[in-house]
Amino acid sequence: MYPFPHRHLLAIEGLEQPYIADLLDLAESYALLNRQGKTQRDLLKGRTLINLFFEDSTRTRTSFELAGKRLGADIVNMSVSTSSVNKGETLLDTAATLNAMQTDLLVVRHGISGAPALLAQKVDAAVINAGDGTHEHPTQALLDALTIRRRKGRLEGLTVAICGDVLHSRVARSNIHLLLAMNSRVRVVGPPTLIPAEAARLGVEVHHHMKTGLKDADVVMMLRLQKERMTGGLVPSAREFFRFYGLDAEKLAWAKPDAIVMHPGPMNRGVEIDSAVADDPARSVIGEQVEMGVAVRMAVLDTLARGLRRNA
Amino acid sequence: MSATLFTSARLLDPASGLDTPGALLVRDGVILDHGGNLGRPDDAITVDCAGACLAPGLVDLRAALGEPGFEHRETIASAAQAAAAGGITTLCALPDTHPVLDDPALIQFVIRKGESTGCLTILPYAAATAGCEGKDISEFGLLKEAGAIAFTDGRKAIGNARTMRLALSYARAFGSFVVQHPEEPTLAVGGAATEGERATRMGLPGIPVAAEAMMVERDIALARLTRGHVHFAHVSTAAALAKVRAAKEEGLSVTCDTAPPYFDLNETAIGEYRTYAKLSPPLREEADRLAVIAALKDGTIDAIASDHQPRDADDKRLPFAQAEAGGAGLATLLGVTLARVHGGDLTLLQALDLLTAQPAKLLGLEAGTLRKGAPADLVLFHPERGWRVEAGRLPGKAQNTPFDGRALEGRVLGTWKAGRRVFG
Numbered sequence: 001m002y003p004f005p006h007r008h009l010l011a012i013e014g015l016e017q018p019y020i021a022d023l024l025d026l027a028e029s030y031a032l033l034n035r036q037g038k039t040q041r042d043l044l045k046g047r048t049l050i051n052l053f054f055e056d057s058t059r060t061r062t063s064f065e066l067a068g069k070r071l072g073a074d075i076v077n078m079s080v081s082t083s084s085v086n087k088g089e090t091l092l093d094t095a096a097t098l099n100a101m102q103t104d105l106l107v108v109r110h111g112i113s114g115a116p117a118l119l120a121q122k123v124d125a126a127v128i129n130a131g132d133g134t135h136e137h138p139t140q141a142l143l144d145a146l147t148i149r150r151r152k153g154r155l156e157g158l159t160v161a162i163c164g165d166v167l168h169s170r171v172a173r174s175n176i177h178l179l180l181a182m183n184s185r186v187r188v189v190g191p192p193t194l195i196p197a198e199a200a201r202l203g204v205e206v207h208h209h210m211k212t213g214l215k216d217a218d219v220v221m222m223l224r225l226q227k228e229r230m231t232g233g234l235v236p237s238a239r240e241f242f243r244f245y246g247l248d249a250e251k252l253a254w255a256k257p258d259a260i261v262m263h264p265g266p267m268n269r270g271v272e273i274d275s276a277v278a279d280d281p282a283r284s285v286i287g288e289q290v291e292m293g294v295a296v297r298m299a300v301l302d303t304l305a306r307g308l309r310r311n312a
Numbered sequence: 313m314s315a316t317l318f319t320s321a322r323l324l325d326p327a328s329g330l331d332t333p334g335a336l337l338v339r340d341g342v343i344l345d346h347g348g349n350l351g352r353p354d355d356a357i358t359v360d361c362a363g364a365c366l367a368p369g370l371v372d373l374r375a376a377l378g379e380p381g382f383e384h385r386e387t388i389a390s391a392a393q394a395a396a397a398g399g400i401t402t403l404c405a406l407p408d409t410h411p412v413l414d415d416p417a418l419i420q421f422v423i424r425k426g427e428s429t430g431c432l433t434i435l436p437y438a439a440a441t442a443g444c445e446g447k448d449i450s451e452f453g454l455l456k457e458a459g460a461i462a463f464t465d466g467r468k469a470i471g472n473a474r475t476m477r478l479a480l481s482y483a484r485a486f487g488s489f490v491v492q493h494p495e496e497p498t499l500a501v502g503g504a505a506t507e508g509e510r511a512t513r514m515g516l517p518g519i520p521v522a523a524e525a526m527m528v529e530r531d532i533a534l535a536r537l538t539r540g541h542v543h544f545a546h547v548s549t550a551a552a553l554a555k556v557r558a559a560k561e562e563g564l565s566v567t568c569d570t571a572p573p574y575f576d577l578n579e580t581a582i583g584e585y586r587t588y589a590k591l592s593p594p595l596r597e598e599a600d601r602l603a604v605i606a607a608l609k610d611g612t613i614d615a616i617a618s619d620h621q622p623r624d625a626d627d628k629r630l631p632f633a634q635a636e637a638g639g640a641g642l643a644t645l646l647g648v649t650l651a652r653v654h655g656g657d658l659t660l661l662q663a664l665d666l667l668t669a670q671p672a673k674l675l676g677l678e679a680g681t682l683r684k685g686a687p688a689d690l691v692l693f694h695p696e697r698g699w700r701v702e703a704g705r706l707p708g709k710a711q712n713t714p715f716d717g718r719a720l721e722g723r724v725l726g727t728w729k730a731g732r733r734v735f736g
């Protein structure tokens with residue numbers, strides 16, 4: 001293993017292939033230990049991990065909490081409701097508070113792109129971005145990659161179709177960077193109103209029809225469509241979106257016969273994904289994604305904590 | 313008042329095309345004479361310029377002052393200090409203060425505050441619409457009488473086409489013009505950076521380049537309709553400049569300015585969410601920066617303004633999308649413009665023309681020239697002397713420079729307002 005060269009995990013963009021591969025290998029070993037019911041409670045013993053969530057999230061926060069507990073860290077959850085915080089000065093005040101508490105690992109979710117990066121400049125702790133605005137969600141991309149690798153045996157050369165609201169998706173951005181770094185072929189599929197400007201310059205193929213977008217895909221990754229996108233007029237209605245971009249058995253048939261179906265959750269059944277597909281054990285790996293989430297976050301916490309030791 | 317004789321100067325007067333070594337004599341706040349060999353009156357103080365450039369004080373077409381209402385960002389006194397250090401002796405202040413400058417008494421207040429600094433003539437714009445709300449046009453006639461230099465809603469675009477039409481028509485009656493922030497507000501809403509690959513990668517809400525071009529195009533159509541004069545502030549894109557160029561060729565009353573960030577920086581200055589580089593309009597891609605330089609060269613752009621927007625730490629130490637847009641620009645206006653001279657894009661006289669004679673002409677001012685009888689507003693600068701821009705060490709209160717860390721060649725050595733030394 002190479003020593004991890006970054007103090008924080010703020011983004012996948014800029015993270016080189018060997019480090020991604022190392023994180024995935026380490027996560028794979030944690031996945032194995034988790035299945036065997038073994039824990040490593042001495043690894044982060046005496047370390048303080050704070051889950052600082054400015055946006056509601058049950059799954060990601062719980063996943064980090066579980067990962068930290070399995071490694072023996074002391075964990076505090078801080079949920080800061082967005083209604084009471086709309087001035088970022090509070091963000092830097094929070095940073096000062098966290099420094100005073102001698103936090104080692106800080107997991108941050110924030111509704112605004114770049115907020116964890118700003119926090120990282122001001123805190124002594126190693127910062128893990130648990131999702132910032134429409135920028136990145138690095139641990140989600142790592143867990144998606146691990147899930148794909150376990151199912152397909154590799155990432156290189158696979159065709160991955162990322163479908164739906166790519167414009168507002170931090171999951172999509174992190175996945176695009178990670179999969180391209182691992183030499184997968186990446187497509188984004190969605191209506192033009194939900195595809196970001198100059199998406200092709202990220203190195204992906206852009207498709208506006210599911211039929212061409214899913215053709216020969218090994219992996220179909222669906223994204224959550226937020227309800228407010230419909231009120232914002234980016235798509236006219238849920239039923240229209242489902243008709244053209246919702247994944248059902250008919251559309252899935254355009255992908256490879258053994259293509260797997262992924263979703264970062266929580267799902268809008270009947271909007272971006274049909275229950276029959278989401279619950280099909282032969283195709284859906286959505287449950288495994290959640291399982292890999294814990295393993296990946298253990299690997300990330302472990303890796304960054306080693307950096308803290310090196311720098312201590 | 314005594315006299316001052318500037319000797320061994322390189323005299324630069326873009327209004328007359330003068331660029332020659334010589335001396336300049338000032339008496340009672342007015343330029344008395346200049347030439348190769350001037351005798352020194354007995355009562356004159358001598359300033360040995362040692363070969364440095366002596367030019368008219370800069371006329372800044374667009375700057376926001378924190379006063380009234382935002383004194384925590386900047387006061388008129390602190391802005392005047394920064395302006396003097398930047399060689400600016402005349403400054404047009406934006407009306408989107410608190411309260412908004414839409415009343416004659418407020419215009420007079422700002423003018424008097426400027427006079428009280430002793431080093432800066434402040435010419436306030438009046439709000440084009442009451443409260444800068446974009447609905448009803450303000451009292452152009454009364455405001456003009458009170459001293460308003462022209463009409464604008466500052467950082468806000470006049471979005472309603474009918475309101476803009478009325479403003480352009482009505483301003484004509486008073487020989488004035490309307491300054492537009494060229495950005496279609498409904499298209500730009502919520503944006504934090506120029507839409508494109510960079511904003512996509514950073515997950516920032518984008519403002520498409522077309523938002524500028526379409527507003528420029530609309531207002532050109534309205535200028536054609538009303539025969540009014542529209543001036544576009546801080547034009548930053550190739551597409552908009554092409555439209556301005558065509559409108560000028562057509563003979564319409566259309567003028568524009570740009571600001572140093574748009575010919576010195578591109579969107580990469582945002583780096584890792586650097587909020588000091590968050591501006592309005594946002595920094596553009598490199599091709600647009602080059603188009604701005606080309607438009608400076610060919611005369612499509614009439615003036616370079618500082619586009620000074622003071623912000624304090626609380627406005628800027630925020631996640632990028634939440635941070636306030638705007639950059640401090642008074643102290644760096646000359647230095648960053650001279651970078652285009654050193655880069656070979658503009659001659660020294662061309663650069664100074666865009667900073668002095670041209671804005672003065674647009675505003676109908678006596679200033680911006682070394683002509684005999686003109687007010688002795690002067691800047692003495694060394695075109696090659698180097699310095700580094702450092703946020704935190706700029707003159708004045710506002711430190712939010714987008715040029716933090718930029719090495720510049722061209723330093724102001726002294727500034728004179730009506731013959732009185734106010735800097736250096």
